Amino acid sequence: MSPLIYYLVAFGAYTIFIILLTGQSFAWKETKRSFYLGDSKVSFLPSLATFCATWISPLSLIGFSMWFYHSGYVAFWASVNGWMIGLLFFPFVVKQLRAARVASLPEWLEKRYGDVRVRKLVALTMIFLYVIYLVIQFRAFGIIVSYMLKLPQGFAATSLIYLFVLYTTFGGYLSVVRSDTLNLLLIIIGVSAAAWFCLPGGFTPAAALDIFRAEGAKLSFETVPWAEILPATATMFVWGLGVATNPQYLIRIIACRGRNDAYKMLVVSPYVIGWIYFCLTFFIMVCRVKYPIIGNFEETMAFAMLGQFLPPIAGTMLLICVIAAAVSTANSELLLAACSLCYDLIPLKEDEKEIQPFREERFLFANRIAIALIASAVLILSHAGLPGYIRLGTMSWTLVAIAYFYPLLTPRLIVKRILFAVLSAAIISQLLLVFGLQIRPEYAMVVVISGEGLAFAAAKLVEKS
Secondary structure, three states: OOHHHHHHHHHHHHHHHHHHHHHOOOOOOOOHHHHHHHHHOEOHHHHHHHHHHHHOOHHHHHHHHHHHHHHOHHHHHHHHHHHHHHHHHHHHOHHHHHHOOOOOHHHHHHHHHOOHHHHHHHHHHHHHHHHHHHHHHHHHHHHHHHHHHOOOHHHHHHHHHHHHHHHHHHOOHHHHHHHHHHHHHHHHHHHHHHHHHOOOOOOOHHHHHHHHHHHHOOOOOOOOOHHHHHHHHHHHHHHHHHHHOOHHHHHHHHHEOOHHHHHHHHHHHHHHHHHHHHHHHHHHHHHHHHOOOOOOOOHHHHHHHHHHHOOHHHHHHHHHHHHHHHHHHHHHHHHHHHHHHHHHHOOOOOOOOOOHHHHHHHHHHHHHHHHHHHHHHHHHHOOOOOOOHHHHHHHHHHHHHHHHHHHHHOHHHOOHHHHHHHHHHHHHHHHHHHHHOOOOHHHHHHHHHHHHHHHHHHHHHHHHO
16 A cells, blocks of 8 residues: 555544544633633643643654764763753742742743843743744644645645644643643654564564664764764753753643642653653664665655655654644644733733723734734744754753743842843843854853853842842
8 A cells, every 4th residue: 555545544634633622622711821821720641741742842853863863872962861851950940830820931030020021021032932943843844744745845834834733722722732632642652653663573672682782882982072072962951951941841830730730740751751762762773773874865854764664554653743743842832922922022901991801802812813923934934944953942942041040940049130131131142142153052052151140149249248
C-alpha cells in the first residue's frame, strides 16, 4: 500500500478527533480567567497532559534529533540536559505563583513589584519572543504536511492556522487542554513506535545493547573540540533558565485545580518527558549507526526522510507526532501572546455602563482577533528564511530568562525602584548584541544576565548602607 494512503488516513483521523475534542470546550459564558486559565480548575491528568505536550515542540523532536544525528552526544548534553535541569526550579515557585491570583506572568510581576511599566515591558518582550518561537511550529507543520500529502508548503502551513491552531485556541485554555491530551498521546505513540521498529532485524535487547555500545565507543570528550563543548554548555545553561522561567509552563501551574495537583504534575512530568527523549534518542542512535546516509537537507525534511527507514505505520505515526507537537505548542503560545497584547500591554478601556457579560465578550472577541493577527504575521515570517530551530529557540528563551530569572527566582535580591531600568537595559542589550553585533544568543545572555545580577547586588548594597 502506498505511504500516501497511510498519511491521508492518519491526517484525516487527527483532524476529526481535534474538532470533536475541542468543539466541546466552547462556552456560552466566558471570563478572562476561564479563557486564559480554565478558572484554575484543571485537574491533575489534563494538567499533566498539557504541560508535557506543550513541552514537546518541533524544536524538541526535530531540532534536537537532527543536531544529535550530526553531532552526537554534544546535542544531548546541550539540549536535553538543559531542558531537564529547568524542571528542578518549578517546585520552588508553585506557592508564590498560585497565591497571587493572576491571569498572566506580566501581571504577576506588576503585583509582586508594584510597577506597571515592568508589566508592559515584559508583555511586549513576550509578544516578540513568542512570534519568533511560533515560526518553528508553523515551519515544521507546513513542511511535514507538505511532505505527507504532497501539498504546497504555503497551503499546508496555512491549514495549521485556520484549521488547527485558531480553532483550538479560540476556545481558550480548556480547548487547548483537550487538544493537548490527544497530542501528547500521539507524541508518545509516535516516538515509541520509532524506537521499537527502527532496528532492521526487529527490536531485541541484544540488538539495542549493540547500538549503545557502538555509540558509546564514540563518546569521548577528548575527541570533541572545545569549539563545540563551549557553545553546547552555554546552550544548556540557556535552556535550563529558559525552561525554569517560561510562562507557557508556569501558567499551567497557576491553572491547576489545587497546589497538590501542581506538585503532582511536576513530579510525574519528568518521567513522561524523559520517556519521550529516551525513545527519540534511541531512534536517532540507530539511524546514526545503521542509516548514516542523509544528505544536506533542511532539518525538517531530513527528519521526515529518517522516518522512511521505519515500517509504513510507524513512520506515519512519527510524522503525525510532529504535527501534534507543532499544534500543542503553537496554540499555547498564541494564547499567551494574545494575553500579553490584550490583557497586559494594551487592554480595552472598560465602559462602566456596559453590562459585565457583554464587557467580557467584547474583551474576548478582541483576544480572538489578536490570535488571528499574530498567527497571520507568524505565517508570513515562517517563509522569510529565518535561522534553524535551535537558533530560533535559543533567541527566544534567552529573552525569557533575562526577563524573569531574577524577579521570579531571586525576589530578595530585587530592588524595586530599579527593576524597570535594569530589565529595560538588559533586554535592549541582548537584542543589540544578537542582532546588531551578531553574537550568539547564549553568549550574549551570559554577559547580560551577569550584568543584571551585578546591578541588583550593587543596588542592594547601597540600600543597606
